[in-house]
Amino acid sequence: MNVHRFKPGDKVIKRNGQVLMTVQRYAKVYNNFIGWHHDKSFLVCSWYDTEDGYQEEVFNQKNLVRPSKNQLITARKFKRK
DSSP: OOOOOOOOOEEEEEOOEEEEEEEEEEEEEEETTTTEEEEEEEEEEEEEEEEEEEEEEEEEEEGOOOOOOHHHHHHHHHOOO
């Protein structure tokens, strides 16, 4: 059974990434049997990119972690090339 690991407003990073993102909400997904419903596995996250502006994407919560203090500092300094 999936559980909510994050809540809206939490700061997260991808396990293999450096971009600091904010959790917006749990994503709605479509199932042929029950229709549209909120999924406990997928999150809508957003971040700001200096070149592309506001970005939003859906991620599986298994691929996201709360940043450590050191990762938080690194993520804020990261600039896209």
